[in-house]
Amino acid sequence: MKNSGIFILILFVLQGCVKTDLPGPDLLDFPYELELPAGFPPPPIPEDNALTQNRVALGKILFHDVRLSGDNSISCADCHFQEFAFADPNPVSIGVDDAVGVRNSPSLANVAYVDSLFWDGGVPTLELQVLAPIHNPLEMNEHIRDILDKLHDDQHIQDLSLSAYGRKLDMYVVTRALAAFERTLISGNSRFDQYYYEGQDVFTEDELAGWELFQSANAQCSSCHSGFNFTNNSFENIGLYEEYTDAGRERITLDPADNGKFRVPGLRNVAVTAPYMHDGSVATLEDVVELINAGGVGHPNQSELIHPLNLSTLEKQQLVAFLKTLTDEEFITNQAFQVE
Numbered sequence: 001m002k003n004s005g006i007f008i009l010i011l012f013v014l015q016g017c018v019k020t021d022l023p024g025p026d027l028l029d030f031p032y033e034l035e036l037p038a039g040f041p042p043p044p045i046p047e048d049n050a051l052t053q054n055r056v057a058l059g060k061i062l063f064h065d066v067r068l069s070g071d072n073s074i075s076c077a078d079c080h081f082q083e084f085a086f087a088d089p090n091p092v093s094i095g096v097d098d099a100v101g102v103r104n105s106p107s108l109a110n111v112a113y114v115d116s117l118f119w120d121g122g123v124p125t126l127e128l129q130v131l132a133p134i135h136n137p138l139e140m141n142e143h144i145r146d147i148l149d150k151l152h153d154d155q156h157i158q159d160l161s162l163s164a165y166g167r168k169l170d171m172y173v174v175t176r177a178l179a180a181f182e183r184t185l186i187s188g189n190s191r192f193d194q195y196y197y198e199g200q201d202v203f204t205e206d207e208l209a210g211w212e213l214f215q216s217a218n219a220q221c222s223s224c225h226s227g228f229n230f231t232n233n234s235f236e237n238i239g240l241y242e243e244y245t246d247a248g249r250e251r252i253t254l255d256p257a258d259n260g261k262f263r264v265p266g267l268r269n270v271a272v273t274a275p276y277m278h279d280g281s282v283a284t285l286e287d288v289v290e291l292i293n294a295g296g297v298g299h300p301n302q303s304e305l306i307h308p309l310n311l312s313t314l315e316k317q318q319l320v321a322f323l324k325t326l327t328d329e330e331f332i333t334n335q336a337f338q339v340e
Contacts, residue, residue, distance in 0.1 A: 037189060037228075039188070039196075039197055046125070055165070056180050056181050058157065058161060063077055063178060066078075068142060070140060070142040084107075090104075093133075096141045099141070101138045107269060110185070112184075114233065120251050121263055122251065130174070148174075186331075187269060187331040189328050190328045192326050193328075210318035213319055214322055218309060225264065231263075231264045233263070233264065236261055236303045239296020239303075247260070249261040270285065271285055292309065
């Protein structure tokens with residue numbers, strides 16, 4: 001059957017097939033305890049991929065390993081830079097052999113709380129998501145089989161795999177370990193958090209005015225950018241284009257009413273994740289505010305929440321000032337997310 005290989009691939013990732021080894025008594029692993037910021041609920045974690053020290057350590061190594069790409073030139077970290085809150089400063093991703101992608105690589109901050117992945121929500125779990133950039137010819141352009149061949153003789157990786165998952169490195173382990181590491185990318189220590197959760201007097205007058213405007217009935221920013229992660233995880237058409245070359249959510253649902261709809265991104269660290277939108281077409285935070293203030297271009301599927309706001313120059317500046325308070329400096333500099 002033409003699709004039998006894909007079916008077997010998915011089954012392997014979901015089920016894990018048969019374990020190849022059992023951990024020896026000297027291969028010890030311990031639970032990994034997430035330190036959740038104030039206001040953050042525990043993230044959903046699959047039963048078969050509970051966080052442990054060695055699972056996270058293995059995932060971190062793989063995340064930074066260029067051997068996951070076809071020409072051994074790029075790693076996951078080359079499209080998800082920590083200093084940019086694990087987002088990409090390029091408008092769209094640049095893959096092996098300088099291949100140009102079609103979408104902007106979104107921030108991985110708090111990705112543990114995202115209930116479906118990619119701008120169009122086309123993949124339901126982190127475990128499955130990690131395969132897409134690996135296999136995509138415009139990104140890493142590699143096959144999991146070849147990755148396993150390249151890592152076969154890496155004793156440290158194999159030891160971690162055996163300790164963490166009770167088996168030598170295979171596709172099940174690669175997908176689970178990468179997902180485990182990405183679930184530790186929790187960001188919630190910004191000046192906003194210090195103000196909102198700790199009651200610290202850290203806001204300027206303009207930042208406070210911007211926060212009040214953000215919640216106001218006029219701007220209605222919090223209608224979509226709500227909750228601890230500043231997103232309701234919905235898909236919206238904001239009227240970026242009159243005609244979209246990327247159909248967005250429609251690619252997944254096949255519903256024309258979803259044409260041009262993309263995931264509402266969380267706003268934490270938004271000041272360091274430029275450029276913006278699914279295609280990286282909006283260069284600055286000021287440009288984003290101006291776009292929303294203008295009310296979109298009037299696409300048939302445009303959200304009813306997108307309409308001219310008529311904000312003054314000062315109000316737009318105050319809104320940007322508030323958004324900059326969402327930057328978590330500790331998160332974007334934390335050496336714990338780097339390999340030694």
